[in-house]
Amino acid sequence: MTGAEQMGFRALADPTRRNILQLLANNDMTIAEVADNFQMTRAAVKKHLTILREGNLISVQAEGRSRLNSLNTDGLKKVMSWFDYFDAFWDERLNTLKDEIEKDMQ
Amino acid sequence: MTGAEQMGFRALADPTRRNILQLLANNDMTIAEVADNFQMTRAAVKKHLTILREGNLISVQAEGRSRLNSLNTDGLKKVMSWFDYFDAFWDERLNTLKDEIEKDMQ
DNA sequence: CCTTTATGATACTATTTGGTATCATTTACA
DNA sequence: TGTAAATGATACCAAATAGTATCATAAAGG
Numbered sequence: 001m002t003g004a005e006q007m008g009f010r011a012l013a014d015p016t017r018r019n020i021l022q023l024l025a026n027n028d029m030t031i032a033e034v035a036d037n038f039q040m041t042r043a044a045v046k047k048h049l050t051i052l053r054e055g056n057l058i059s060v061q062a063e064g065r066s067r068l069n070s071l072n073t074d075g076l077k078k079v080m081s082w083f084d085y086f087d088a089f090w091d092e093r094l095n096t097l098k099d100e101i102e103k104d105m106q
Numbered sequence: 107m108t109g110a111e112q113m114g115f116r117a118l119a120d121p122t123r124r125n126i127l128q129l130l131a132n133n134d135m136t137i138a139e140v141a142d143n144f145q146m147t148r149a150a151v152k153k154h155l156t157i158l159r160e161g162n163l164i165s166v167q168a169e170g171r172s173r174l175n176s177l178n179t180d181g182l183k184k185v186m187s188w189f190d191y192f193d194a195f196w197d198e199r200l201n202t203l204k205d206e207i208e209k210d211m212q
Numbered sequence: 213c214c215t216t217t218a219t220g221a222t223a224c225t226a227t228t229t230g231g232t233a234t235c236a237t238t239t240a241c242a
Numbered sequence: 243t244g245t246a247a248a249t250g251a252t253a254c255c256a257a258a259t260a261g262t263a264t265c266a267t268a269a270a271g272g
Contacts (some may be wrong), residue, residue, distance in 0.1 A: 003169070009119050009121075009124070010116050010119050010126050011116075012118075012119070013115050013119035014119070014259090014260080015112055015115075016260085018188070021192075022191055023266085025191060025195065026110050026136075027194055028216075029216075029217065030219090032217090032219085034219065040260085040261065041261075041262065042218095042219085043220090043221090043260075043261085043262075043263080043264090044261055045221075046220075046258070047219095047259095047260075051169055054205055057178065064218090064269065064270075065217070065218050065268065065269040065270070066217090066218055066219075066269095067218085067219070067220070069161055069193070071195060073192070073195045073196065073255085076189065076192055076195075078257080080186070080189050083182060083186050085131060085250085086127075086131055086177070088131065088177070089131065089177060089179040089182075090179065090183075102185070120229090120230080136248075136249090137248080137249065138248065139248085140245090146230085146231065146232085147231075147232060147233080148233050148248095148249085149231085149234090149251090150230070150232075151249090152249075152250075152251090153229095153230075153231080154230085158222070170239065170240070170248090170251070171238060171239040171240065171247070171248050172239095172247090172248055173248085173249070190232085198220080209253075213269100213272105214249075214272095215246095215270100215271090215272090216268105216269100216270085216271085216272105217268100217269085217270080217271105218267100218269085219266100219267080219268080219269100220265100220266075220267070220268095220269085221264100221265085221267095222263105222264085222265080222266095223261100223262105223263090223265100224261105224262085224263085224264105225261085225262080225263105226259100226260090226261085226262105227258105227260085227261095227269085228257100228258080228259070228260095229256100229257080229258070229259085230247100230255100230256090230257085230258090230266105231247090231254105231255085231256085232253105232254085232255080232256105233252105233254085234251100234252085234253085234254105234256105234270095235250100235251085235252080235253100236245100236249100236250075236251070237248100237249080237250070237251090238247100238248085238249080238250090239246100239247085239248080240245105240247080240248100241244100241246090241247105242244095242245090242246105242248090242272080
């Protein structure tokens with residue numbers, strides 16, 4: 001229920017941003033590299049990356065004149081953890097497993 | 107990557123809708139009952155419920171002149187399953203547990 | 213230095229979104 | 243039957259979104 005969590009959900013609402021995350025799951029990428037995978041302009045991709053960054057779903061590391069975007073697993077986990085609220089609606093075995101996952105996520 | 111999944115993410119983007127889901131996790135509710143929990147008009151709540159329905163996150167059952175809204179666990183699970191794409195970024199133990207959860211979700 | 217390359221930032225636009233106000237429809241029941 | 247209660251639906255509005263085009267900034271390399 002944190003603010004960052006909220007931003008995470010907002011960031012995930014757009015299909016382009018979800019696709020970007022899946023790209024970054026394979027390789028860290030510069031903005032230009034990410035933009036090569038879409039029809040839209042680099043500026044549009046940059047906006048999406050900014051929103052993903054604000055939602056803590058990616059992190060950006062400057063490297064010379066380029067910036068490498070990489071997946072932020074912790075942010076993804078935090079968004080995922082929102083679903084824990086609905087544990088009571090899942091079957092018992094699932095519930096037990098999820099408890100352990102939560103512990104691992106601290 | 108289904109259309110319904112996309113609608114699910116869109117539906118979850120709004121904090122009011124996430125709150126509605128958490129309310130419905132406790133009790134099935136009519137529109138009027140849900141609306142009592144918010145400042146906005148019943149019409150606005152109705153729109154949110156429609157979007158949640160389109161995202162398969164709730165189901166609606168007519169009962170006389172009222173309609174009972176209830177959580178759709180399957181829809182929630184399907185949205186959650188999008189995160190499976192990032193298994194490689196989670197630690198191994200977490201990964202194993204998630205594999206079993208996926209099996210349970212069929 | 214000067215040019216190229218990579219990115220940042222801003223102004224502008226069309227569409228979507230979240231909300232209100234209002235009216236229509238359907239059902240329970242005295 | 244006819245009235246109240248619960249919901250459906252539609253028109254309208256302000257603000258947010260997703261995109262473009264354009265210009266500014268910063269770092270590498272010759």
